[in-house]
Amino acid sequence: MSELTPMLALGELFPRGILPYLLGGLLVGLGAAVIYLATGIIAGASTFLESTLSYISDAPRFNRFKYVQSRDWRLVFTAGIVSGAAVYAVLFQGGIWTTEVQWWRLLGGGFLVGVGTRLGKGCTSGHGVCGVGSLSNTSFVNVATFLAIAIGTAQLVQAAGVAP
């Protein structure tokens, strides 16, 4: 009983409030928009994986023109993401923050993320932000798929008692 009632309250749906999420989302969009307006480049975060692998692997897959041609700016973009988050940490976080999520979840999940984003042509920023912003049907399908499967997976993991 006591578990059901508060679910209806807005505060329970957003225990940390809405503002940091909305502000963060608008900034994420603004970051992509700045790059796009200046250069015409539609920035996604996951192609960085393949384009960076082209520095160290001679497998033809990683050395396709679009990866080799874009690998330098993708490094700069990623360095920007890391330092932007670091600026936040210095200004507002007060020291470093580390996750409690277990290493095998990070490693195994990361591996599947690496396979899945590359096979599926994009990730949460490429499809989720830029693709949806482009009203691309391909991206809508991809986002709907990964959202549904991720929710199912996270619920299963939780039900199995894995925490954190």
Next chain:
Amino acid sequence: MPIIYVGGLIFGFGLAISGMARPEVVLDFLQFEDFGLLFVMGGAAVVTGLTFAVATGYLDRAPLTASEYTRRVKEFDRNVVVGGAIFGVGWGLSGICPGAAYASVGIGNYPILWAVIGMFLGAYVQGYWRTLRSSTTDVTETVSS
């Protein structure tokens, strides 16, 4: 290049302020404990959506590269669904996606390097496998023709 760095900076700052750099916050969303993530993805998509619409409709060419403004429309095939599903399992297991993982490094979350290593391994295995597959297809095509 400097403008790409500045864009990345804003992007990463936004990810950090939204909490997406913390896997716990993402997992809370996926477990229906905090729906804030909808505002992150939604807010970001509205900004890019408006930008794309204005640029493709009213602007000429990008000032720095002279490239034409386009939308991000990728071809649909089975891989979009299969890849999305595999990504979904990984995201649900770890609470981490590529951009958020880089931002997580920035907030000092060194355990996240496990996820970064995992992503590179995954991308490598995927790329290597596709290289192998395409070379075997080439062989069969050569034989059959």
